[in-house]
Amino acid sequence: MVSKIVECVPNFSEGRDLDKIEKIVQPLRGKENVKLLNYEADKDYNRVVVTVMGEPQAVKEAVLEAIGVATELIDLGVHEGQHSRMGATDVVPFIPIKNMTTEECVDLAKEMGQAIYDRYGVPVFLYEQAAATPARKNLAKIRKGQFEGMNEKMKEDQWKPDFGEAKIHETAGVTAVGARMPLVAYNIDLDTENVDIANKIARCIRHSNGGFRYIKAGGVKVEERGITQVTMNITDYTKTSVYRVFETVKMEAKRYGVNVLGSEIVGLVPMEALVDSAAYYLGLYGFSMDKVIEARLME
């Protein structure tokens, strides 16, 4: 039998109290067929982003346990942070890694949504590939209004949750559960303090302004380093390649006499996204991923 591997990246709205964070991730440790790969707490955003991988049902059950702990420990009524949020468990995306389709991840997201409401009484929205309507695909639109405005928002017919009643959990708010392709969080450094230039370049490459189909991008200033960045998510790296975006940003930066200093992968990245860039720069012909030892071993 072929073994399926899913990735799940739940975001919990606690980035400061390390003791609480440890308690939330505890159910993800030492479980059979579940691997806790990473968790990064951010104090400014006041949230923790957790990466787990493994056998789909085992991952679902373990994350469901962690959501139970988060529901108990986090009170959104007293939560402060820069990150727009609507729940103790804010989002739960499922990502197909091996021998899985997006459709199977959508099914998993639906099972998860039902279970979150049944077990903890937290209403759930389905988003991205799992969304019931096009309007709900975009997480930012679901989140709009945040915890504080969600009761009012859910009164509207079009914003009734997919699971549960149109009334927030008093302390844990609401949660969005979805399915999506693995994304690459990627930043490119510009040798300028002028964030207008970063923003202009971001507009050239992002989908919403006529750029690449799978790029969401913006400009940001990195004060302590005296530079700016084009910061982006590559939402399907198999169709919009990392090297293509990098070379395009270099090309656009020339227009302003600005140098590209380098770039940065944020969080985890699938091997294929980087191997594909190596193949481009080295002009590899007759190459395919099954020449990579690790790709063979993962089969």
Added chain:
Amino acid sequence: MVSKIVECVPNFSEGRDLDKIEKIVQPLRGKENVKLLNYEADKDYNRVVVTVMGEPQAVKEAVLEAIGVATELIDLGVHEGQHSRMGATDVVPFIPIKNMTTEECVDLAKEMGQAIYDRYGVPVFLYEQAAATPARKNLAKIRKGQFEGMNEKMKEDQWKPDFGEAKIHETAGVTAVGARMPLVAYNIDLDTENVDIANKIARCIRHSNGGFRYIKAGGVKVEERGITQVTMNITDYTKTSVYRVFETVKMEAKRYGVNVLGSEIVGLVPMEALVDSAAYYLGLYGFSMDKVIEARLME
């Protein structure tokens, strides 16, 4: 317990009779903790290069079985091919892949050498990291004289085999067993039919003529494509990077007004060798292999 993974790449001196080749690789299929990754038969060389991976003892036993079949089926007395060879099973290198040291591969090579002589009566030389003396490190030196000259050669004190008597197996000759780092077989295409240029560039980059420490290289003509290649083995890609060799060959080719057309990975390549090149070209900072999902999953 941490699971160890070894790679073994036995070369058998049969590249034309597909029926015999299938029989030789048969013992490598369907064994627990052993994965047959690849086998490529070459008609001109009249040999097959097999790649197996898995748990060290399981791999050793499975390859030993395959050697038994090769000993039975291949008669070096009637063997013809361009590839210099000395045995039905010509070479058996062990390569550390995960949670293994080169020393453990040396031990495995010694066990294998003893077993080959005990079971099949084929004398064995240890080479590369497993070599008993510096003179035996280099496989080409061991092979010199080939099957036909080996009885004479082994009469010399310095060329007594490491296992067995100084007398070839009548049909299966002798075998070299060794331990080495994973190597990358890599070719760079030059837009010229002049093999002198390929040879000159090969001399610039190879260790033996003052080039990079872990490069063995030569020039070859690829008649059917009207080009030449710098063909090489990168014997330690963690210290001599793929991109560095590629860029150096481009730089040297300029001297002759020759363009580099692209490059080619022969056989399998460890993910790290390519990811490292992507990191160079993208100017990635703060990057390490543990950001790669597959590297985490392999742990």
